[in-house]
Amino acid sequence: xxxxxxxxxxxxxxxxxxxxxxxxxxxxxxxxxxxxxxxxxxxxxxxxxxxxxxxxxxxxxxxxxxxxxxxxxxxxxxxxxxxxxxxxxxxxxxxxxxxxxxxxxxxxxxxxxxxxxxxxxxxxxxxxxxxxxxxxxxxxxxxxxxxxxxxxxxxxxxxxxxxxxxxxxxxxxxxxxxxxxxxxxxxxxxxxxxxxxxxxxxxxxxxxxxxxxxxxxxxxxxxxxxxxxxxxxxxxxxxxxxxxxxxxxxxxxxxxxxxxxxxxxxxxxxxxxxxxxxxxxxxxxxxxxxxxxxxxxxxxx
Numbered sequence: 001x002x003x004x005x006x007x008x009x010x011x012x013x014x015x016x017x018x019x020x021x022x023x024x025x026x027x028x029x030x031x032x033x034x035x036x037x038x039x040x041x042x043x044x045x046x047x048x049x050x051x052x053x054x055x056x057x058x059x060x061x062x063x064x065x066x067x068x069x070x071x072x073x074x075x076x077x078x079x080x081x082x083x084x085x086x087x088x089x090x091x092x093x094x095x096x097x098x099x100x101x102x103x104x105x106x107x108x109x110x111x112x113x114x115x116x117x118x119x120x121x122x123x124x125x126x127x128x129x130x131x132x133x134x135x136x137x138x139x140x141x142x143x144x145x146x147x148x149x150x151x152x153x154x155x156x157x158x159x160x161x162x163x164x165x166x167x168x169x170x171x172x173x174x175x176x177x178x179x180x181x182x183x184x185x186x187x188x189x190x191x192x193x194x195x196x197x198x199x200x201x202x203x204x205x206x207x208x209x210x211x212x213x214x215x216x217x218x219x220x221x222x223x224x225x226x227x228x229x230x231x232x233x234x235x236x237x238x239x240x241x242x243x244x245x246x247x248x249x250x251x252x253x254x255x256x257x258x259x260x261x262x263x264x265x266x267x268x269x270x271x272x273x274x275x276x277x278x279x280x281x282x283x284x285x286x287x288x289x290x291x292x293x294x295x296x297x298x299x300x301x
Contacts, residue, residue, distance in 0.1 A: 029062040031110050031279035055265035065141065067121060073178070074142025078125060080206045081146065088210065091128040091149065091301060099128060106158065107145070110166050114233030116173045118143065124169070128152075129210070130301055135251075139168035141177045145211065147301050155247060158289035158296070162245025163230050170229035176222040181205070208221070224273065230276040240286040 065073065081088045093100045103126050111119050122143030134148040145168060155161050171177050185205070218226070227244060234241040246271055 025299045027246065033079050065175075065182070067118065067175075069141075070172075070175065070178055073143035074123070074140045074144040076171075076202055077140045077206055077209075078127070078144045081129075081210070083129065084203075084206075087207065088127075089130045090181075091130050096128075096299060096301060099296065102296035103128065104301060106162050106165060107169075109237050110162065110169060110240070113236040114166065114169075114229075116169065116233065118173050122172065128294060128300070136210065137164055137168055139172040139177065140209065141172060141175075141181070143169065143172045145169070152300065153251075153297055156250065156288075156290070157243075157246075158293035159234075159240040159243035159286065160247045160250070160288075161243070161293065161296075162234055162237070162239045162249050163241075163245070166230040166233040167226045167244045170226040170233065171218065171222065174222075174225060174229065175240050176218055176226065177249070180218055180222070223270075227270065228277050231274060231281065234286070235278070235281050235284065238287055238289075240288055241281070241284070242274050242278050243286075243288075245271045248274075 001296050082090065091099060107124060107126060110116075122277065124143040124145065125146045126147065127145060129148045132150045132153060134150040135154050137145070137147040137151050139145045145165065147165075151162065151164070155164070185201070230244040231241045234243060240246070
């Protein structure tokens with residue numbers, strides 16, 4: 001079963017080699033070898049095939065995760081964060097229902113009007129972490145959204161915050177998150193997690209995501225794409241679709257770069273490109289919604 005699970009993951013990422021991998025798996029199965037001993041070998045084979053098959057005109061991202069693995073991984077990560085109240089002091093939804101009402105309202109607007117590929121597949125759960133000194137937010141594989149109170153209180157209006165949320169949701173929906181995890185932690189380790197091994201590694205991954213560790217930084221192309229899709233997701237909503245640009249402009253004036261920028265490199269001409277995407281869509285003017293955003297801020301501890 002573990003061998004066929006590996007095959008399913010590989011097939012979704014490197015379909016042109018599916019027959020080769022099927023034959024390889026049959027050979028390994030007949031050898032009756034411990035699959036854990038073969039994970040490094042499989043990783044090397046995958047890397048060699050991918051490096052030899054790159055096409056300058058194609059999407060060369062490589063993702064060992066299946067979509068279902070994204071969902072499972074995100075749930076495991078959420079369980080890890082929710083079980084560690086010392087490191088991740090979550091805002092209780094039962095004690096602060098209004099805060100979560102506003103968060104869900106903003107998320108649902110993006111899901112309703114944005115053309116997200118995995119809108120119905122991912123859970124898009126939200127947790128708020130109570131730490132006003134941390135300016136960070138992230139969306140884990142499978143759509144699990146974590147937002148620090150610090151970044152909510154730092155921003156000026158709801159359009160900026162919706163832009164940030166849409167940007168993070170784009171990283172998950174475009175599957176940048178597991179692509180980057182594959183690059184940061186390696187195929188061998190992530191294959192182990194997919195197979196149910198190395199579960200304690202989740203604690204390190206959760207901590208690194210929350211802290212904005214630089215090794216998990218998205219590529220420049222992934223950042224540009226997340227910006228583009230943030231604009232697309234918000235364009236049909238009532239929000240100013242360039243909200244994420246206002247967020248980055250505000251951070252440009254910060255004396256100390258926020259944790260967010262550790263994993264989100266700041267490409268040149270970012271705001272100009274965001275405006276270009278907005279103009280290409282027609283340049284529809286949206287609102288900032290400062291009053292409702294103040295209601296969100298007031299609902300937090």
